[in-house]
Amino acid sequence: MYHINELLNSDNTLKPSFVAMKESDDYTINIGPQHPATHGVLHLVITLNGETIKKVDPDLGFIHRSIEKMCESLSYRQYIYVTSRMDYLSSHINNHACALLVEKALQVEVPERAQYIRVIMDELTRIASHLLWWGAMAMDMGAFTPYFYAFRERELLTEIMEDTCGARLTMNYMVPGGVMHDPHEKFVYRVSKEFLPLLKSKLHEYEELVTGNIIFQNRVNGVGLLTYEDAISYGCSGPTARASGVRCDIRKLYPYDVYNKVQFEEVIETAGDSMARYMVRMNEIKQSISIIEQLIDNIPEGDFQAKTKAVLKLPKGEFYQRAETARGELGVFVVSEGGTTPYRIKFRSPGFSNLSCLDHITKGSKIGDLVASMGTLDLVIPDIDR
Amino acid sequence: MEIEALKIQLTELLPSVTFEEGGEWLNVHVEPNDWKPFATQLKASAELYFDYLFCLTCVDWKSHLTMVYHLSSTKHRHTIVVKCKLDRTTPVVETVCDIWRTAEFHEREVFEMFGVEFKNHPDLRKLILPADWVGFPLRKDYEDPINMIKL
Numbered sequence: 297m298y299h300i301n302e303l304l305n306s307d308n309t310l311k312p313s314f315v316a317m318k319e320s321d322d323y324t325i326n327i328g329p330q331h332p333a334t335h336g337v338l339h340l341v342i343t344l345n346g347e348t349i350k351k352v353d354p355d356l357g358f359i360h361r362s363i364e365k366m367c368e369s370l371s372y373r374q375y376i377y378v379t380s381r382m383d384y385l386s387s388h389i390n391n392h393a394c395a396l397l398v399e400k401a402l403q404v405e406v407p408e409r410a411q412y413i414r415v416i417m418d419e420l421t422r423i424a425s426h427l428l429w430w431g432a433m434a435m436d437m438g439a440f441t442p443y444f445y446a447f448r449e450r451e452l453l454t455e456i457m458e459d460t461c462g463a464r465l466t467m468n469y470m471v472p473g474g475v476m477h478d479p480h481e482k483f484v485y486r487v488s489k490e491f492l493p494l495l496k497s498k499l500h501e502y503e504e505l506v507t508g509n510i511i512f513q514n515r516v517n518g519v520g521l522l523t524y525e526d527a528i529s530y531g532c533s534g535p536t537a538r539a540s541g542v543r544c545d546i547r548k549l550y551p552y553d554v555y556n557k558v559q560f561e562e563v564i565e566t567a568g569d570s571m572a573r574y575m576v577r578m579n580e581i582k583q584s585i586s587i588i589e590q591l592i593d594n595i596p597e598g599d600f601q602a603k604t605k606a607v608l609k610l611p612k613g614e615f616y617q618r619a620e621t622a623r624g625e626l627g628v629f630v631v632s633e634g635g636t637t638p639y640r641i642k643f644r645s646p647g648f649s650n651l652s653c654l655d656h657i658t659k660g661s662k663i664g665d666l667v668a669s670m671g672t673l674d675l676v677i678p679d680i681d682r
Numbered sequence: 683m684e685i686e687a688l689k690i691q692l693t694e695l696l697p698s699v700t701f702e703e704g705g706e707w708l709n710v711h712v713e714p715n716d717w718k719p720f721a722t723q724l725k726a727s728a729e730l731y732f733d734y735l736f737c738l739t740c741v742d743w744k745s746h747l748t749m750v751y752h753l754s755s756t757k758h759r760h761t762i763v764v765k766c767k768l769d770r771t772t773p774v775v776e777t778v779c780d781i782w783r784t785a786e787f788h789e790r791e792v793f794e795m796f797g798v799e800f801k802n803h804p805d806l807r808k809l810i811l812p813a814d815w816v817g818f819p820l821r822k823d824y825e826d827p828i829n830m831i832k833l
Contacts, residue, residue: 357810365820528733528756531784542756549759614705614763616737616752627737629750642739644752649736652787681810 322350329358333436333667336677340654340666347662352655360681367641372398372472372608375638380466382645383679385425386621388417391470393619396552397628398472400617401610409598410474411553412591417469418619419584420487423495424453425622426577426584433574433671434506437515442506449495456486472608474601488592492585499581507578516570520657520669523568530656531649534624535580536673539565539572546620558590573672609636623647623674647679688760691730695723707752707761717766718776724753725781731755732762735782738789740796742821747773747796768798777803795820 323346328339337358343351363382367375376394380387392414399406431446454464459480461467469476480486506512522532527540537544545562547555563579565572610632618627624646631640650673658669685708692699696716702709712720724732737752747768754761766775777800779786789800790809797818800806808815817824 354809357812360810362819526783529783531734531736531782533736544756616706625736627752629737629739629752631741640741642737644737644739648787648791649784652784656783 327666333670334677335432335675338675338677338680342663342666344663347664349658349661349663349666352658352666354651354654356681358681359678361678363682364641364643367638369637371636372610372638375641376471377466377468379643380468381678382643382682383621383623383626383647383676384465385428385676386421386623387465387467388414388421388469389619389621390626391468392418392552393617393621393626393628395470395472396619397615397617397630398608398610401613401615401630401632402472402604402608404473404602404604406474406553406602407599408554408596410600410602412595413475413479413600414470415554415558416487416588416591416595417467417475419587420453420456420491422584422622423581424450424457426581427453429577429622429674430502430506433674434512436667436671437512439506439509439512442502445498445501445505449491449498452486452491452494456480456483456491459483459486471601473604474599476601478600484592484595487588492589492592495581496585502578507574513571515665515668516574516672519570519661519665520573520672521569522653522657524566526653526656527568530653532624532653533646533649534620534622535563535573535576536624536650536653538563539576540568541566544625546618546625550618552619554591558587560587570668570672573674577674607636609634610638618644621646623676623679624650643682645679645682647675647677648682651675651680688730688762691727692762695727695730696720705763707763710762710764712764712766714766714768714775717764718778721751721764721778721781729758730760731757733757733782735778735784738785738792740792740798740820742770742796744770744822746770747798749775749792749798751778773798774801775799776801779803794818797821 323344325342325344327342328334329337339355341353341355342349363378366378376391379390379394382390427446427450431443434442457467458464460483461469522540524541527537527542533544541564543562548562560583563576563583565576612632612634615630616627618625626646627644629642630638633639654670654673658666688708689701692710698716700711724730732753732755734754734756735751736754739750741748741750747770749766749768751764753764768775775798777789779789787809789803790806792798793800793806794808794811795818
């Protein structure tokens with residue numbers, strides 16, 4: 297410690313060497329890498345002025361596995377399995393995008409039965425992901441009960457997945473040309489008679505518990521404002537961009553598989569704050585239920601997989617395929633030299649672009665609001681780091 | 683906008699562009715020095731209005747590097763792929779993060795993985811790798827005797 301004579305001149309002014317210390321009220325704190333509100337190993341270096349955020353600087357790479365480099369030595373059948381580990385909450389949709397890319401490049405006709413199963417699986421994954429986000433986001437803001445409510449319904453869903461795919465999280469169910477095998481014999485019954493009625497009977501509980509809660513509304517209304525122009529400029533996609541009024545649903549704009557046959561609405565909010573992002577995801581759950589209901593009882597008979605060669609070779613060229621994951625647009629960019637492995641592969645992950653707007657939307661707000669903004673961005677760290 | 687109409691518009695902006703078809707979208711090749719003014723016009727032009735940069739990456743072709751920008755317009759719904767050939771020993775290109783702000787993070791990723799230097803980038807630091815990392819991991823000749831797994 298300093299003695300008072302070391303700090304102050306005789307006229308009670310600070311000595312020159314301490315002036316800089318006093319004038320700079322900036323205070324730097326670290327959130328993470330291990331922090332319950334970051335849901336993974338995300339490190340944020342936050343510069344504060346009092347309680348007001350001046351800058352948020354994300355420090356990434358704690359779970360970087362260089363999936364892009366790894367895929368350069370994997371075949372077009374193998375590289376799908378790695379992508380389950382990127383955004384592990386929408387692993388079906390990651391697999392779907394990769395399978396679609398190979399099918400597009402080789403012009404494989406996918407049987408209708410496989411297309412139906414894939415879309416149902418995608419939407420079940422979206423519901424599971426949004427449920428987990430809902431519980432975890434409420435927990436970030438101090439409400440513990442929603443977490444158990446969300447996991448109560450999600451548990452049945454993971455059991456259904458386990459029956460069919462053999463895994464609860466990293467499904468690896470979709471392969472080039474269709475799906476790996478037929479769904480479990482009780483799959484249709486469990487989805488249409490057990491899961492959907494259960495979820496529909498519980499949705500009003502979510503609304504009562506969190507959406508209409510005045511404490512929650514005060515935490516999120518007007519917090520983390522992202523305008524329409526900024527959402528586009530920052531490359532945001534998915535619910536984050538749709539909450540700012542951007543029409544960016546890949547299922548509507550560039551439909552794949554049977555998405556052009558089903559009726560659903562693209563959920564759009566225009567407020568752009570945390571509450572809008574929350575409402576988009578809650579309404580997307582209802583749209584996903586509607587999509588599944590249209591398909592689940594009408595799965596056509598037939599093959600679940602198209603016949604493809606044992607060794608897949610993509611023609612020389614560049615291919616880009618996108619799919620709408622629970623977080624936004626996943627883009628798979630493959631540069632092929634005509635061999636059995638990709639020459640270069642790039643995953644345009646939705647989380648990476650969505651994270652880049654975090655500094656912008658939290659600047660000037662209080663540190664307590666950071667968690668509300670970050671929670672409604674729905675970041676999954678392995679998806680950002682890849 | 684149709685591909686032919688896009689070609690006419692883009693040639694008006696920059697006469698030296700070359701086109702390549704065959705893929706899903708129109709590929710546009712530009713010189714590194716022309717890229718920044720060309721990019722500014724792509725966003726500013728009312729007919730083109732490319733406001734959404736949805737993918738920014740780099741490809742190592744062993745003899746040279748190629749920057750790949752996927753651009754689309756949220757208003758007109760057309761897409762182009764802009765490619766920029768860079769020298770492999772001293773790859774330098776102007777940043778576009780003041781036009782599309784998503785480029786700031788993507789350029790930092792390309793900087794550490796490929797060693798491309800982005801001129802006038804506000805904060806060109808390593809993003810994913812540790813600050814003391816040596817080498818550019820996504821280049822084809824990268825060797826790491828400890829961490830690399832050969833399959």
